[in-house]
Amino acid sequence: MDRVQNWLKEEAGKLGVSLSREQMEQFEVYGRLLAEWNERMNLTGITEREAVYEKHFYDSLTVCAAADLTGRKTLADIGSGAGFPAIPLKIAFSELNVTIVDALAKRIRFLEAVTGELGLDHVVCLHGRAEDVARMPEHRDRYDVATARAVARLAGLSELCLPFVRAGGRFVAMKGADVQAEIEESGYCFGKLNARLHSVMKQELPLERAERHLIAVDKIGPTPKPYPRKAGTPLKEPLLG
Numbered sequence: 001m002d003r004v005q006n007w008l009k010e011e012a013g014k015l016g017v018s019l020s021r022e023q024m025e026q027f028e029v030y031g032r033l034l035a036e037w038n039e040r041m042n043l044t045g046i047t048e049r050e051a052v053y054e055k056h057f058y059d060s061l062t063v064c065a066a067a068d069l070t071g072r073k074t075l076a077d078i079g080s081g082a083g084f085p086a087i088p089l090k091i092a093f094s095e096l097n098v099t100i101v102d103a104l105a106k107r108i109r110f111l112e113a114v115t116g117e118l119g120l121d122h123v124v125c126l127h128g129r130a131e132d133v134a135r136m137p138e139h140r141d142r143y144d145v146a147t148a149r150a151v152a153r154l155a156g157l158s159e160l161c162l163p164f165v166r167a168g169g170r171f172v173a174m175k176g177a178d179v180q181a182e183i184e185e186s187g188y189c190f191g192k193l194n195a196r197l198h199s200v201m202k203q204e205l206p207l208e209r210a211e212r213h214l215i216a217v218d219k220i221g222p223t224p225k226p227y228p229r230k231a232g233t234p235l236k237e238p239l240l241g
Contacts, residue, residue, distance in 0.1 A: 078150075
C-alpha cells in the first residue's frame, strides 16, 4: 500500500473500521473506475486521487459513527450518484445488504459495473425516483438504515428517505457546515413522517478540515399513507408546516 492508502486505513481505524488489504485494493479499483468513467460522463468534480480518498471514501465511512452497520443490516442509499456513501460502506461492512436508488440510468450502469468489478454481493442498483420506489411494498418501511449525501434541504430529503426506513431504524443525512436552520425547519416534516431527531454529529475532514454534519433521524412508526408525495413535490414543496 502507498501513502494515500495507508492514510485511509489509519483514519478508518480511528472510526473503528478495520480495513484488510483486500478491502484497500477494492477502494483502489473503485477510484480507478471512477476516474475512467468520469472521462465519459459527469460523476464527480473531485478527481485528484488524494481528494477522492478523503472527500469520498473517508467521508462516506463516517456514517458508521451515526448508525450501527455491523452484521446483516439493510441499507438504502437514496440519490447515490457515483455510489457515496453506499459503496465505501459496503466495502467496509461486507455483510451489509445494500440497495442504491438513483434517478439517472447512466449512473446506475456505472454502479453496476463497480459492484461487478469489485465482486460485491447483496447490492441492488435501482433506476427510479425515490418517491416512486418508496411506494413499492418491498422497499417501503423495510430498511434498518437509509442514507443520503445531497445538497437538498433536510425537510425535502427526509420525505424522500424516511419512507424507506423501518420503525426502529434510522435515516442519516450527510450535510455540510450550516445545518441549524435546516434542522429547525424540519421538525414538522419529522412529525408527519413518524420520525424524530436523534442526534447531530459534527465532523471534520482530517486533511482539508472542512466541516461536516451527520444528522441522525429515528423512525418511530410506519410511513403514513400520503407520503412520499408525487415525484418532484418533496423537494419543490417541502413539508414545513
